[in-house]
Amino acid sequence: MKNTKTWDIASIASIPLIMTLGNAMIIPALPTIQKTLEISSLQVSMIITVYSLVAIILIPFAGFISDLYGRKVVIIPSLVIAGLGAFVSGYASWQVENPYFLILVGRFLQGIGAAGAFPIVLPLVGDLFKAKEDVSSSLGIIETSNTFGKVLSPVLGGIFAAIVWYLPFFAFVVLTIIPILLMFFFVKAPEKSEHPPKFRLFLKSVVTIFKRDGRWLCSIFAIGCICMFVVYGTLFYLSTILEDQYGFNNIKSGFILAVPLAALSIASFFTGRVIGDNKLLMKWITFFGLALVVIATFIGAFTTTLSPLLATLFFSGLGIGVVLPSLDALVIEGMEKAERGTITSLYSSMRFAGVALGPPVFAIVMKVSDQVLFFTASGVSLTGALVALFAIKPPEK
DSSP: OOGGGHHHHHHHHHHHHHHHHHHHTTGGGHHHHHHHHTOOHHHHHHHHHHHHHHHHHHHHHHHHHHHHHOHHHHHHHHHHHHHHHHHHHHHHHHHOSSOHHHHHHHHHHHHHHHHTTGGGHHHHHHHHOOSHHHHHHHHHHHHHHHHHHHHHHHHHHHHHHHHOTTHHHHHHHHHHHHHHHHHHHHOOOOSSOSSOOOHHHHHHHHHHHHHHHHHHHHHHHHHHHHHHHHHHHHHHHHHHHHHHTTOOOHHHHHHHHHHHHHHHHHHHHHHHHHOTTOHHHHHHHHHHHHHHHHHHHHHHTTOOSHHHHHHHHHHHHHHHHHHHHHHHHHHHHHSOHHHHHHHHHHHHHHHHHHHHHHHHHHHHHHTTOHHHHHHHHHHHHHHHHHHHHHHOOOOOO
16 A cells, blocks of 8 residues: 555544444443433434434435545535534533433434445545555455444443533544544545436446346345344343443443444454455355354343353354454455445445344333343344345355
8 A cells, every 4th residue: 555545544444433433432321311311212212223214315325426526525524414413412412401302303413424424435445546455455444443433432432421421422523523634634535436427327227236136135235234233232232231230330331332342343353354255155154153143142032140141242243243244245246346336335224224223123122021132133133144045145256
């Protein structure tokens, strides 16, 4: 990689780090928010869900607009909108008597910002570099940053929430300033596509791709959704019981929540280094990773104390950690270069769908019993494993 691009990549890598913090930092504070605002578990889960629902819808359009007008033109305003949304949520929590609705408005704005920030990072890296090895090494840095954000977010969120429950919102406002300034001053990517696409052709290309490769692509999209559903659902469950059943404060909860996320991150890092371009290996890693999630979550239904529960969630995190980079690589390796931007944006939307569904579904199932919750997670994961086994058949390039 050329030295002249070092600051470019550092600037771009700050985006997934900060955007991951913007969503996951809230999780340790959710039980406190629920008690402070006197709302139900389903209502507090919507603070995560609203953010993700907006991103699901807007991510494909953000990718199209960035092709039309340039990556920076989309990313920088999106970061500003995300920071503004966090400010609205934080200010409402601080100054408004009944702030729940305005918190959701702020999270809605954050979701708009998220749709136009992190998903545009991948095509931006492709704009910056021509050599495949430079693109690969840069994407490795991006993924490492994203992974670090996953582990760091519950810890920082717990510390901030221990000071005052709405501080994570204001912390994100300050943090967004970093990638905004870095992107503005250091990233010199092409501002506009030489052949900007037309929206009609964009839709036509999506239809064509799914007619040709719909079976295995839909399988990967479904598994990506399932993985994020289990991750964010179990995190929501764990954050709730740590305060309600064990009486842990925000800081302790934050460190404990980091355990399954650390397992996920470590597994993702090493899996990404070994899979290469072997699509058959990716398929079987996906299957066995999901099988591990099935076993771990099934055992979780019979745990009665915290340590065994954390052990099951640790192994569940390992299983999902080996699946996610395999899915990413299957999408990239199975698509022609000209189609990757469209497909990766749709894939990102489906992962956000899992994030959106996890907390509210687990909030509802928790009212039945913990056993039903873990049986649900195990059953959904088993569905994903069977899909991986029978439906993932990407074409050889």
